[in-house]
Amino acid sequence: MRKACIKMVHELARTDPRIVFIGSDLSPGLLDEMKQEMPKRHFMEGVLEQQAIGMAAGMAMDGLMPFVNTIATFITRRCYEQVALDLCLHDLPVRLIANGGGVVYAPLGPTHLAVEDFAIMRALPNMTVTAVADAEEMQRLMRATLDWLHPIYIRLGKGGDPIVSDADKGFEIGKGIVMRPVAGHGHPLLIACGVMTGRALAAAEILARRGIEAEVIHIHTLKPLDADLIVARAEVAGSVFTIEEHTLIGGLGSAVLDALIERTGHVQPLFRKLGLPDKFAANYGSQDQLLELSGLQPEQIAETVAETAASPAAAGIR
Amino acid sequence: MKSTPSADPQSTPLDARSLYLRRLVVRGLEGGNRGHVGASMSLIEILRVLYDDILRFRPDEPDWPQRDRCILSKGHGCLALYAILADKGYFDLAHFDEFCHVNGILGGHPERGKVPGVEASTGALGHGLAIGTGMALAARIQDRDSRVYVVMGDGEINEGSVWEAALSAGKHRLSNLTAIVDYNKIQSAGPTADIQDLEPLVDKWQSFGFAAVDVDGHDVDALRSLLTRTPLADDRPTAIICHTIKGKGIPIAEGDPTWHHRARFSPEILTDMYSAVGGKE
Known part of the structure; x- marks a missing residue:
């Protein structure tokens, strides 16, 4: 990159x-x-x-x-x-x-x-x-x-990140891209940015193998945010997850939350921000290892999504 | 070499034009009922000579590409800049009566795009010289002969960013860039010699690769003679250290750190200020 x-x-x-x-x-x-x-x-x-x-x-x-x-x-x-x-x-x-x-x-x-x-x-x-x-x-x-x-x-990412984007889906500053669409209602919606979009897509594949179809939206522009797309897709989703290589303060998750609240006056009952904790890193190692310590690798993302979807709160909503 | 005034700026007399420009500043102070008194008054002759005798510009075409650029990096001295810009016809004098007003265009720091003739929005200190290096390099890239003048305060050059910019200007041998320091010897908290001593100031600029000299910053003839010769070298940037008096022309303010910024002027103080500069228009 x-x-x-x-x-x-x-x-x-x-x-x-x-x-x-x-x-x-x-x-x-x-x-x-x-x-x-x-x-x-x-x-x-x-x-x-x-x-x-x-x-x-x-x-x-x-x-x-x-x-x-x-x-x-x-x-x-x-x-x-x-x-x-x-x-x-x-x-x-x-x-x-x-x-x-x-x-x-x-x-x-x-x-x-x-x-x-x-x-x-x-x-x-x-x-x-x-x-x-x-x-x-x-x-x-x-x-x-x-x-x-x-x-x-x-x-910029680390370099050598797998190619997951698709020229056919176009590119416009300020416009999100639906990378993995899911029809209907009630499915999990994963919203990611940067190299986490690749991990979100990988998580969606893992979920698919477990019988859960998750939609993935790629937000390459955090500001101006494509609130139209996010709100429209969140409205038909059962749960919303934001996934970012960033502290949970003020990043993609916060931007998406703000957009949902401003546009609709509410957020989906099942909304989880996945990101890095509000701490200075205590470890060295590699990017992958630090992401793993924060539950941001595809298997972990898939597990969080599956657990959330199967939670009592989710059952209550259904 | 310690910077010492070649003449005593305290006793340098002010002519009718210098007094007129100061009256405009006082009009702004009255209009806003506040303002940086000392920091504006020390600047008047520097800006006057630049705009009267040195810079190429077109008030009816502020974006004229071939113009020389003048950045007031010590943005808190903006009333002095507004005075000369208004005098040159960039905007109407009536704006001084709305200095700092909610819908006025003249704020407590100058803004590009809001005030015709203002090249850069300044106020946070230590930004102008870096911007000036960019403009000087842009002129080089675009094969323009525009010159760039950046006017800084002495307290301002405490900022490390100024010396980053000086390094860069020296490296690029920006002979089309002139740094001017309004060396009034008093920053907000007190004398520069006590707060953050700058000496030997001319040597500092020379060591960063500038052709550096000092001058009485209230002596119009000396300033004109010196600035007319800028750039002082054809292979490096120029620095001019102007020895000035904070509050020059307003006896109650001269040399007094508490007059760096003032608000809520009493009628008596306003009368004092106007009478010091030749009376209200």
Whole structure:
């Protein structure tokens, strides 16, 4: 996903003179080809995130479209005021490419885990917050950014994530995608974003083998949220589960809850937010291991959905 | 090298134009019944010379691509910026009577898109120089000869982001960028020498790769002569440290940290301020 994203910056820059790349202190040689081909539009600025964002804002005020790239924790927290004021207050077309969103950097510990990025980026007016599922969808997002003249937060996964997206289902910023439709009423609805959509789909397959058909919606844009789709599909579902690689505060689950309450005045009686706890990670290991510790692997998701669907509360509803 | 004024800014006389611009600031203070008095008054000559003699701009075409950019990074000094912009015809003087009003366009910090001529919304300190580097680089990318001037406060440059931007400007040898510091020696909490000493200030900017000099920031001729020569070097950015007096021109405010920001002016204080700057229009 990261490779696809960075490569797209160069590819798009070839035909769009607005595009500029600003990296912090990234891998040696990153986008060297772009640097050679268009040296005036490739910047490796060093470890100064406040500067990178302010500089990008100044460029965007004069008609450019900078893509700024560094680690997710640093592009969000370190320069939050610059993101809020320089980018969002001015509503500028600057793109924040955030390496290692979620718990990708598990072995590096809590300083490098971006598990509240959705929450703090969503809180900013004019900010668009995205988390695509895989490298192919990343290409579709990158193309779509050219016509989206607002700040965009682009969360990257680990890389090598399985391709689960489908070009035939289209891509539009702010529009959710029904990945696994289920007809009728009363079924579980799984709403996921980023690389958790792949795990939600895998959970749905496990559930199907157990005789439970679950619908899966992919929300690649957390803000603006596709509330129309979410409300319409939740209304016919028996239970709703949000699944995210993010703390349970302020992320996808909170956004979906807000949308349901605002649009319908109620939420489904069976609503569960699946995500990371409100704690700094106590473990290292791998992304998969940390997800497992929070019950976010497909088997665990399937089990939670099945248990919830079979709970006394569910029986009461029926 | 310690920065020392080449002349005493305290005794630098103010001419009719400087007094007129200060009257506009006082009109804004009266209109809003509040405002950053000291921080606006120290800025007047810096902005006056920039807009009168240095910058290329078109008030009837604020977005003219070839214009020079001037960012007031110390946004709390906005009344001084509003005074010169109004004087140049960007907007009507009547807006001063609605300074900080609920539906007014002139707020306590300047906003791009709301106030014609304002290049960047500032107020949170330490943002302008980074934005200025981006604009200077954009001019380079787009082959424009626009120059960028960023005016900062002395308290403002406590912010680490200013020095991140200075590093970057030095690295990119942004000769089309001039950083100006309104060095009035007093920040909100008290003297800069006590709160966060900046000396040796000219040396600091030089060490970050700037051609740096200092000047009496109330001496119009000296400012004009110096700013006309900007950029001071063709291979690096320029920094100009302007020695100023906080509250310059308003004797009750001059050099007094408690006049950094004031609200609820008594009729007597307003009379005092107006009489100091030549009387109400």
